[in-house]
Amino acid sequence: MRARSYDVAFYLPTLGPLIDSDAAVPFAGGAETQIWLLARGLARRGYAPCVITADTPRGLPERMDDVDVVVRPDWEGGRGLRGQIDQLWTLWCTLSPLRAITVQRAAGFSTGLVGAITRARGRTFVYSSANIIDFEYERLASSRRHLWLFHLGVRLANLIVVQTNEQAQRCRVRFGRDAVMIRSIAEPAAQAAGSPDVFLWVGRLVRYKQPQEFLSLARALPEARFQMVGLGSGDDAQMEQMVKSEARGLPNLELLTTRPRAELFPLYERAVAVVNTGAWEGMPNTFLEGWARGVPALAFAHDPDGVITSDRLGGFAAGSPERLVSLAQEMWASRNDRSDLEQRCRDYVQREH
Template sequence: MTGGRSGAIGGVEWQTSLLAKWFAARGWRVSMLTWDEGGPPEEVIDGVRVIKICRRDAGLPGLRFFHPKWTGLVRAMRAADADVYYQNCGECVTGQMALWCRRSSRPFVFSAASDADCDPHLPELRTRRERVLYRYGLRQADRVIVQTLTQQRRMRECFGRDAVVIPMPCPGPGDGQFQLPSPQTERVLWIGRVRPVKRPDRFLDLAAACPELQFDLVGPLFQDDCCQMIQRRAVTLSNLTVHGPVPRDRLGAVYQRAAVLCCTSDYEGFPNTFLEAWSYGLPIVSTFDPDGLIASRQLGVVVKDVAEMAQAIRALLSSPDRYRQMSENARRYYLQNHTLEVVMPRFEALFREVAAQVRERRAES
């Protein structure tokens, strides 16, 4: 189960689906709980049992939170009858799942999706109900997983929870398909959800500041104020192409056309786009640096604002030797830390451990 408000498929949902399919292929009985967006109430996809909770807009306003959403979640969790329940991204569902697991003596594992889940102000949770339920779920979780050492420290300082760091998995090109990128393409890529916290407006400012370069913005566009502003400004920039959403099976070609990935966010967790870019050997120029990895491992350049971003990109693209070194560093870091072969066994070991501990507690009681 993954959290979040938008309903769009992003890094959290993609990584959770990777986990589900990998475990199913290993012989685990895997169920995934989702909103009902059509089709039968249950179906099996790639070996994973998909159980629909209800439609996101089902029920009466003011009451739908309790029925059919909460009651549907309980029904789906009961139907899954799992040995371990896993949820990614802090929200009210964190507490709802933890409560059911506690009453049913089932282990619950929570995974933080971003730094916002480790912030005591919980900036992504707008209502008191969401914040109360999330804090409860965090307290009751049998294990908490985070993506970075910074998140681990913040979980301990701000919520009194010990957490285990497990990098997120990311499939990428094998050695036979991999080619080092070239700075000569002079294409700068931005990819993600077009949301205010991602600051896509900075990317447009960057395109305006660097008319000699080409810029590609990839991500779903909705009818909210942020997306409409981006679309209005984009038509005034001849060197910017807004692609909208790109199917996952075509994303590889998008990364291969680029010379640099650009991140303009105020905060993140450990963006899936970073892992994908590094799997293709792309350096990253970013306002956000998880655990200081970009700077310390020379995987790109960390900047504070658009002016520094423009300077860093120009310097990198005009320095072939430095570019090649960062590209090789990026690919090496990905292979050592984020392939499915490296990451998935760590999740499997944790799930086995927590399931065994809960079984022992049951036996003792």
């Protein structure tokens, strides 16, 4: 690969589905969405960004929306130390020709690999947090080597970027470092025009997202309607099968097929609330997309920076299933009389994001 100069290079290997417009490609998550929105925004302002990602089955373009797309080759060495060496070599070959500030998003072993290569090449390395669990990564790391590599990357980072005050505080406590807070981006959107008649859940079908809590909510409120867009994960096939099996027994719940991000937006038009049941989060992108349209949030276990409560942007159950049901009942009963709530949601996004 020839040497290329950029203002900033974003490394996120799962970004591909946002760039590939093929409708068969499932939606990407919040971390990917934020990086892609940021890269496109920088390009519109005259900067030269690129994104580094793994390929998709159909293949990615070299450029999209004035953002260069650098495809990182697939790993070939398998698991274990040999695989890690192959990953390091692949990343070296991919990153070395890029003269740029390099930003790596979300906790993982690649934080250390990308950080080491970037610093070895004499360039600035930025670690960008995507979730509060990044500061307790020992709960997620699949091996001691992966945990060590993540901590190495944090130490090597010239700058740590977080989304919320909560993340900044956790960074200070866990790593003894001050982080720079850059709030998540929310794209402008028109007020939802449909009559609200369904609770909406969008996310990956993995344990920490706790999709079973949404199923339990649907079971507890047979008079209400529920829609779920769940992306299966090869790492948690059991959870995916459980959700599909239980959903078949809930006549008021519709399990929708996965779809590109742009095709999710019409679902917000009739949402009573955007529901998040994750055990830990950053700033959920689904909340931002809902609030931008005047749709409130209903959170089970995590209220980012306490804004749902402090700014009255929906309901927060503080981890209580009973409270979640009670809040949903209230939202369902008042769904056609919430103009003040809708305006607060839109005002918050315009003011803060």
